[in-house]
Amino acid sequence: xxxxxxxxMAVIALGAVSNLRASxxxxxxxxREIAWSFPRDGWPAxxxxxxxAGGCDGAELYIRAKRGFCNCDTGVAxxxxxxxxxxxxxxxxxxxxxxxxxxxxxxxxxxRIRLYDLDMPDGARHAATGLALSRRCDLLVAVAQGAxxxxxxxxxxxxxLETEEMTRWMAEALDGR
Amino acid sequence: MFxxxxxxxxxxxxxxxxxxxxxxxTIGAPPEASNMKLVGTNDxxxxxxxxxTIHHQGDRWIAYIGHHGGTDDAPAPVNPMTxxxxxxxxxxVDVTDPARPKYLRHLPGQEGKYESGGAQMVRVCDxxxxxxxxxxxxxxxxxxxxxxxxxxxxxxPASPVLITRIAGLKDTHKSWWECDTGIAFLVSGAPEWRTxxxxxxxxxxxxxxxxxxxxxxxxGQEPGSTGAVPTELHGxxxxxPNGNRVYFxxxxxxxxxxxxxxxxxxxxxxxxxxxxNLRFPEISRMPMxxxxxxHTTFPMLDMPxxxxxEDKDGKTRDIVMIVDEAIxxxxxxxxxxxxxxxxxxxxxxxxxxxxxxxxxxxxxxxxGGRFGSHSSNESMAxxxxxxMAFIAFFNAGVRALDIRDxxxxxxxxxxxxxxxxxxxxxxxxxxxxxxxxVAIQTNNVETxxxxxxxxxxxxxxxxxxxxxxxxARAVAGLPRx
Numbered sequence: 272x273x274x275x276x277x278x279x280m281a282v283i284a285l286g287a288v289s290n291l292r293a294s295x296x297x298x299x300x301x302x303r304e305i306a307w308s309f310p311r312d313g314w315p316a317x318x319x320x321x322x323x324a325g326g327c328d329g330a331e332l333y334i335r336a337k338r339g340f341c342n343c344d345t346g347v348a349x350x351x352x353x354x355x356x357x358x359x360x361x362x363x364x365x366x367x368x369x370x371x372x373x374x375x376x377x378x379x380x381x382x383r384i385r386l387y388d389l390d391m392p393d394g395a396r397h398a399a400t401g402l403a404l405s406r407r408c409d410l411l412v413a414v415a416q417g418a419x420x421x422x423x424x425x426x427x428x429x430x431x432l433e434t435e436e437m438t439r440w441m442a443e444a445l446d447g448r
Numbered sequence: 449m450f451x452x453x454x455x456x457x458x459x460x461x462x463x464x465x466x467x468x469x470x471x472x473x474t475i476g477a478p479p480e481a482s483n484m485k486l487v488g489t490n491d492x493x494x495x496x497x498x499x500x501t502i503h504h505q506g507d508r509w510i511a512y513i514g515h516h517g518g519t520d521d522a523p524a525p526v527n528p529m530t531x532x533x534x535x536x537x538x539x540x541v542d543v544t545d546p547a548r549p550k551y552l553r554h555l556p557g558q559e560g561k562y563e564s565g566g567a568q569m570v571r572v573c574d575x576x577x578x579x580x581x582x583x584x585x586x587x588x589x590x591x592x593x594x595x596x597x598x599x600x601x602x603x604x605p606a607s608p609v610l611i612t613r614i615a616g617l618k619d620t621h622k623s624w625w626e627c628d629t630g631i632a633f634l635v636s637g638a639p640e641w642r643t644x645x646x647x648x649x650x651x652x653x654x655x656x657x658x659x660x661x662x663x664x665x666x667x668g669q670e671p672g673s674t675g676a677v678p679t680e681l682h683g684x685x686x687x688x689p690n691g692n693r694v695y696f697x698x699x700x701x702x703x704x705x706x707x708x709x710x711x712x713x714x715x716x717x718x719x720x721x722x723x724x725n726l727r728f729p730e731i732s733r734m735p736m737x738x739x740x741x742x743h744t745t746f747p748m749l750d751m752p753x754x755x756x757x758e759d760k761d762g763k764t765r766d767i768v769m770i771v772d773e774a775i776x777x778x779x780x781x782x783x784x785x786x787x788x789x790x791x792x793x794x795x796x797x798x799x800x801x802x803x804x805x806x807x808x809x810x811x812x813x814x815x816g817g818r819f820g821s822h823s824s825n826e827s828m829a830x831x832x833x834x835x836m837a838f839i840a841f842f843n844a845g846v847r848a849l850d851i852r853d854x855x856x857x858x859x860x861x862x863x864x865x866x867x868x869x870x871x872x873x874x875x876x877x878x879x880x881x882x883x884x885x886v887a888i889q890t891n892n893v894e895t896x897x898x899x900x901x902x903x904x905x906x907x908x909x910x911x912x913x914x915x916x917x918x919x920a921r922a923v924a925g926l927p928r929x
Binding site: 311312313314338339343344345348351352354355360364365366367368445446447448 | 560561562563564618641642643644674675676677680701702703738739775776780781782876877878879
């Protein structure tokens with residue numbers, strides 16, 4: 272009887288673990304998926320993650336596809352475009368570039384990345400990274416922000432975006448799937 | 449029982465075949481039409497077409513048609529008149545006899561494909577109406593890809609002569625040129641501005657000597673500003689010095705804004721591009737849903753509305769028709785459609801009605817290409833103004849609306865051209881590749897003072913000249929044909 276009860280507990284425990292939403296599982300590089308917390312806007316919601324380890328603790332990363340931009344051939348042309356298209360304004364409309372951005376390639380897509388100083392709604396100042404990548408007429412945008420060191424957050428975010436899981440998801444999101 | 453099963457199976461097969469027919473256009477099939485009929489066509493050398501402008505020039509009627517850049521398959525199609533491969537630019541067509549349009553000239557544009565090249569936009573003014581123009585001349589203002597605006601002397605439309613070029617820009621789009629004052633609201637991407645498209649106001653009353661008046665945009669777009677960047681401009685329409693308003697439409701398929709601006713303050717107010725100076729001429733701003741943009745903002749002021757004729761106040765209304773632009777193929781976005789705003793109380797504009805083509809009426813989401821609105825006619829000639837509007841609806845062709853009661857716009861006709869061998873495919877990504885379909889992509893529409901309706905195709909199917917038939921003619925007060 273005791274054995275049966277133990278087996279039942281084990282089955283329940285295993286079930287509970289398997290029922291954990293994928294979003295609650297820690298990911299490579301120590302990113303845990305969290306809820307997309309922004310109100311509905313013109314673009315479908317993306318995915319959000321919080322860094323729980325690896326030197327970027329507490330930083331948050333938001334990523335989503337924006338399908339249907341017109342400048343299909345030129346891609347992400349300049350830093351102004353990064354300012355316009357990344358979702359940094361969802362976090363706070365008060366942001367100032369910390370310097371010029373630079374070209375970057377992630378998951379076989381090219382684009383630009385730029386650092387910002389971000390005034391949070393609670394008055395705190397955070398560092399943020401805005402990333403915009405293009406695939407023909409579509410964009411994949413990401414923004415990472417946190418109280419930690421900007422370059423560390425940026426590096427951790429880029430490593431995470433290059434993982435197989437995220438690369439696959441980005442391709443599907445840009446396909447509209 | 450067996451007979452019932454057979455009948456049911458037959459009906460099911462018939463239903464399936466009907467749906468399949470509706471979903472796919474085929475070469476050689478007749479156009480789909482209601483209360484509109486084809487008068488004449490021209491293939492426009494199979495170039496992707498954007499904006500048509502029809503100009504009464506002496507005793508002739510000339511169509512000037514802007515083109516997008518080339519395609520992957522034909523980046524610079526051969527002009528059969530010259531035998532040369534030419535980047536898409538401007539087609540000039542004599543449409544005096546609409547049944548037999550005569551292609552006069554292709555004026556090459558900027559090299560580049562799709563939105564990146566060509567010469568998409570075109571406006572035309574007579575020298576005799578421009579304050580400092582040559583009274584014997586006719587002038588065409590066009591974009592040159594994304595990098596410049598140009599003015600050409602098109603007095604002889606078969607032999608245009610370049611007069612002026614305003615260059616060094618990041619992008620260009622749908623401009624407005626007041627022929628009686630020469631003031632032009634050029635849609636540009638000026639260096640240093642934080643947006644791809646904003647307004648550069650020019651005095652083009654002397655086409656040979658453009659005078660810059662100022663730059664204009666939404667606060668947050670100006671050089672040196674920080675923080676969120678407001679939606680980029682799509683195009684303005686001015687009512688000139690008499691109406692003293694400019695209606696700016698921002699956005700394509702998202703985050704649209706209608707901005708109402710005092711024209712006089714815009715022209716004479718402080719010009720430094722600071723946030724305060726950009727706010728100074730603004731009367732009001734109406735943000736739209738994040739789902740919709742404002743491609744065209746077409747003013748129809750002082751419209752008598754029959755329903756309100758017995759009311760003590762508000763018998764006439766100032767209306768702005770706002771047309772969104774669909775961007776994604778096969779309904780990959782929220783529906784882009786037509787909106788009517790009552791701006792009679794200018795500081796409190798309010799959306800009052802909308803119109804869209806019912807998707808199920810043609811299974812348009814499955815036909816291929818874009819489905820949704822793009823643009824309206826912009827002619828204010830009395831033949832249709834404040835009575836009918838024509839809307840380019842991509843794979844649903846052109847739609848004729850009775851707008852006499854803008855609170856209840858009503859479709860009274862449509863025309864979807866047949867595809868041809870020149871019609872280009874439209875593709876969407878699918879797992880492991882692409883899936884492509886061929887469908888009409890009616891991009892723009894314009895009317896002339898005679899009542900002819902001109903539609904042009906983004907997917908290279910050319911120009912179709914139409915006229916109204918049946919009850920639709922009565923809406924415009926046209927005699928029966």
